[in-house]
Amino acid sequence: MPLSDQTPNPRRSTVEHIADELRSAVMTGRLEPGEQLGEADLAAHFEVSRGPLREAMQRLVSEGILHAITNRGVFVSELTLEDVRDVYRTRSVIERGALEVVLDEGHREATADELDDVVRRMRRAAAKGDGPAVSDADQHFHEVLVEASGSPRLIRAMRTLLVETRMCLGELRTTYTDLETQVDEHEALRRTILEATPAKAKSALQAHLDDAVERLVAKRT
Amino acid sequence: MPLSDQTPNPRRSTVEHIADELRSAVMTGRLEPGEQLGEADLAAHFEVSRGPLREAMQRLVSEGILHAITNRGVFVSELTLEDVRDVYRTRSVIERGALEVVLDEGHREATADELDDVVRRMRRAAAKGDGPAVSDADQHFHEVLVEASGSPRLIRAMRTLLVETRMCLGELRTTYTDLETQVDEHEALRRTILEATPAKAKSALQAHLDDAVERLVAKRT
DNA sequence: GATTGCCAGATTGTTGACAATCTAGGAACC
DNA sequence: GGTTCCTAGATTGTCAACAATCTGGCAATC
Numbered sequence: 476m477p478l479s480d481q482t483p484n485p486r487r488s489t490v491e492h493i494a495d496e497l498r499s500a501v502m503t504g505r506l507e508p509g510e511q512l513g514e515a516d517l518a519a520h521f522e523v524s525r526g527p528l529r530e531a532m533q534r535l536v537s538e539g540i541l542h543a544i545t546n547r548g549v550f551v552s553e554l555t556l557e558d559v560r561d562v563y564r565t566r567s568v569i570e571r572g573a574l575e576v577v578l579d580e581g582h583r584e585a586t587a588d589e590l591d592d593v594v595r596r597m598r599r600a601a602a603k604g605d606g607p608a609v610s611d612a613d614q615h616f617h618e619v620l621v622e623a624s625g626s627p628r629l630i631r632a633m634r635t636l637l638v639e640t641r642m643c644l645g646e647l648r649t650t651y652t653d654l655e656t657q658v659d660e661h662e663a664l665r666r667t668i669l670e671a672t673p674a675k676a677k678s679a680l681q682a683h684l685d686d687a688v689e690r691l692v693a694k695r696t
Numbered sequence: 697m698p699l700s701d702q703t704p705n706p707r708r709s710t711v712e713h714i715a716d717e718l719r720s721a722v723m724t725g726r727l728e729p730g731e732q733l734g735e736a737d738l739a740a741h742f743e744v745s746r747g748p749l750r751e752a753m754q755r756l757v758s759e760g761i762l763h764a765i766t767n768r769g770v771f772v773s774e775l776t777l778e779d780v781r782d783v784y785r786t787r788s789v790i791e792r793g794a795l796e797v798v799l800d801e802g803h804r805e806a807t808a809d810e811l812d813d814v815v816r817r818m819r820r821a822a823a824k825g826d827g828p829a830v831s832d833a834d835q836h837f838h839e840v841l842v843e844a845s846g847s848p849r850l851i852r853a854m855r856t857l858l859v860e861t862r863m864c865l866g867e868l869r870t871t872y873t874d875l876e877t878q879v880d881e882h883e884a885l886r887r888t889i890l891e892a893t894p895a896k897a898k899s900a901l902q903a904h905l906d907d908a909v910e911r912l913v914a915k916r917t
Numbered sequence: 918g919a920t921t922g923c924c925a926g927a928t929t930g931t932t933g934a935c936a937a938t939c940t941a942g943g944a945a946c947c
Numbered sequence: 948g949g950t951t952c953c954t955a956g957a958t959t960g961t962c963a964a965c966a967a968t969c970t971g972g973c974a975a976t977c
Contacts, residue, residue, distance in 0.1 A: 490754060514958075515958080515959095516958070533754045534757065538758055539848075539849070545938090545960085558848075561847050561849050565853075568794075569789065572793070573789075626782050626785060628785075628786040628857070629785075631784055632853050736927095736928075767928085809962090858940075
């Protein structure tokens with residue numbers, strides 16, 4: 476008898492909470508690349524001691540989002556152009572792998588529906604001219620795709636890569652010049668992914684990401 | 697003027713050192729899956745306080761090698777059969793992705809040579825009947841392949857997956873009944889990977905990993 | 918006899934303080 | 948004038964002690 480399954484995690488631990496908060500801060504750009512994370516300040520901000528804060532930071536260090544220099548402190552990782560390419564290259568590998576699993580295991584329809592929801596939301600955001608919301612939906616599209624694989628390890632890797640993607644984007648939340656184009660492209664991708672042959676689907680996904688990185692690199696000049 | 701490049705890391709930080717040590721202990725099975733990591737004992741063993749030790753453990757938690765339960769402690773992650781399949785499925789995605797990069801960027805010959813070294817070492821170990829050494833070489837083969845991609849993110853993901861692979865294997869260091877077979881299979885794989893068409897190379901790699909997981913699952917019944 | 922309540926011991930979570938190290942700035946020297 | 952050295956301040960690294968929580972066993976109760 477389950478009685479009350481309200482608390483699968485009895486209580487998110489403090490370091491987990493702080494780690495999530497920091498990750499989010501890095502992702503949204505509230506903490507800029509290269510910025511140092513002063514322990515005393517942050518500890519005061521979260522109203523905890525430096526101990527739990529340091530533990531949370533070490534987690535993000537192992538995820539590659541932060542990097543630590545002994546006796547100097549921890550900093551938000553800066554992404555070189557080479558890193559940007561690596562993020563997208565790795566995303567391409569992970570996402571195509573996830574897609575392969577989805578197609579192999581016949582979750583085509585269910586995944587198609589979920590992606591349709593996301594695209595619909597993206598379209599509504601685009602209609603309102605809300606660039607950031609479109610960008611959010613864009614990322615969510617790819618996250619949903621990987622989640623559909625049901626592979627905890629692919630999902631975990633993807634989560635980190637999406638944080639890094641946001642770091643790449645920085646202030647500019649979308650590299651598209653026209654929001655409608657961004658929507659249409661994802662709708663086309665959704666259709667190709669879930670209707671075409673696996674080989675074509677994977678090619679389309681790769682092309683989509685190649686385009687993205689190309690636009691991003693161009694803007695960064 | 698470089699003068700002395702002996703210390704690219706001025707000094708490996710304490711938590712980094714402890715994290716590596718713990719990772720290695722989990723990998724070699726000195727810490728068994730499910731085992732609890734008592735903070736006081738480990739801190740005494742490493743001759744440090746509980747602070748740095750906890751920071752190191754948090755790193756491995758974020759890698760998925762350990763998992764923490766609030767007010768209960770941290771434990772070595774136990775791998776279900778489903779996890780074993782997920783590890784190998786993800787390895788297949790990562791390794792094929794890395795192979796793709798290697799072939800695309802024309803590091804074929806250099807990679808072939810490196811892999812040849814590994815296979816040669818594997819053959820020597822097999823000749824001496826040294827199962828564990830063959831198993832080490834086996835893992836090294838796949839690690840070298842991914843390293844050849846030059847992608848920091850693929851390499852990082854692979855490192856974690858290899859630790860988990862070792863955890864899957866547990867006591868039995870190799871699932872092959874005959875060491876020579878293991879060597880021959882890798883030599884064949886090496887040749888196919890670096891001589892056949894990209895598509896065939898990837899298929900061969902996937903088949904190789906599918907075989908591995910099948911043997912592993914069979915032994916685990 | 919089985920269940921419940923409770924307590925002692927042990928373990929984890931958190932904290933504040935102390936030690937070690939680095940950075941910035943100016944003074945002394947060539 | 949430029950370089951070197953040194954000091955003060957701040958920041959990180961580490962530690963030991965305190966508080967909160969959990970585990971296991973024993974006694975009381977139905």
